[in-house]
Amino acid sequence: MEITDRDDVGADLFAPTTDGSGRPYWGYELVTFVQPGDIVLHWHKTLAGEPGIVGWSRATGAYEDTDISWQAHGTVGRASGNLKPRPAWRMPLLDYKPLKEPVPISDVRASDADLREALAELEARYPSGRLYFPFGFSNKRELRAQQTYFVKMPREVLGILGLDDLERALGPKLPTPTASKDQPKGKSRKRGDSGYIADSAVRSAIEWRAVNLAVAAYEAAGYAVDYTGASKPYDLAVEKGADRRRVEVKGSSGAATTVELTNGEVNNSREPTPADLFVVDGIQWWREPDGSVQADGGDVRWWKDWTAHDPDLKAIRFRYTLPVGG
Incomplete structure (x- = not known):
């Protein structure tokens, strides 16, 4: 209470x-x-x-x-x-x-x-x-x-x-877990919505729920989808004919009004190749008896031809080069 x-x-x-x-x-x-x-x-x-x-x-x-x-x-x-x-x-x-x-x-x-x-x-x-x-x-x-x-x-x-x-x-506490597609290996950990989720297993489950929904959405729209999150500053490379796009995916368990972006993600949104932002918030998660974490649900918002403009960015961390000596 x-x-x-x-x-x-x-x-x-x-x-x-x-x-x-x-x-x-x-x-x-x-x-x-x-x-x-x-x-x-x-x-x-x-x-x-x-x-x-x-x-x-x-x-x-x-x-x-x-x-x-x-x-x-x-x-x-x-x-x-x-x-x-x-x-x-x-x-x-x-x-x-x-x-x-x-x-x-x-x-x-x-x-x-x-x-x-x-x-x-x-x-x-x-x-x-x-x-x-x-x-x-x-x-x-x-x-x-x-x-x-x-x-x-x-x-x-x-x-x-x-x-x-x-x-x-x-009524029931949570929906019955549904089968989800296998997750690609090696997804890099990213920051979440309005704050950092301390539990890495929870963070990963939320991120992968968002990625799986993004993959399904682009495939339903006729795109060929390649997961790139382990090696590139964007999560998906999608292609349909001459239309090639880079997709940044963000997931949150809360109601997202902001997302955190790395320097690479900001720069990627400003490249000549079109970039999309795919956000899933309100994702539910739960822990299974064996300790694994599952995630389901979520509300999708989708911005095509997206650019992270300076007025919409707020600096929350700096890397400072120490002076010589000291």
């Missing part, structure tokens, strides 16, 4: 990789344990007139490494006034649905005794585990949501709050 007051609730999970002192923090790190298809509940501080659970979303892909301008909302965080870009994790979400009847804090507090009992039973069942329970109890104040960003939501708590039928109502 996400605990937030953001205006774009349900868009994604977005948290810094460390706390304000640079140390790992469970309330952020739990974001990296979310799997595609997982249900994420959203606790919002004002949307329902009082704090409470207002809706749910589905996780749709791998978390990505990116940056965030973040200030913790607790008393200490607000007092620090520290708001600057920091390394962050982003997990895309899809299909936000508001609850027809939000679960306000007043209803949660009415179940205080039941929630305490559920916590005690879970602690007895998992004596060495870390529960990251969604609510905090105190003898000095009323029950409240944990003062953090992200928590676990036990099924027992869903039942107490009247949300126990939520998972059953949503």
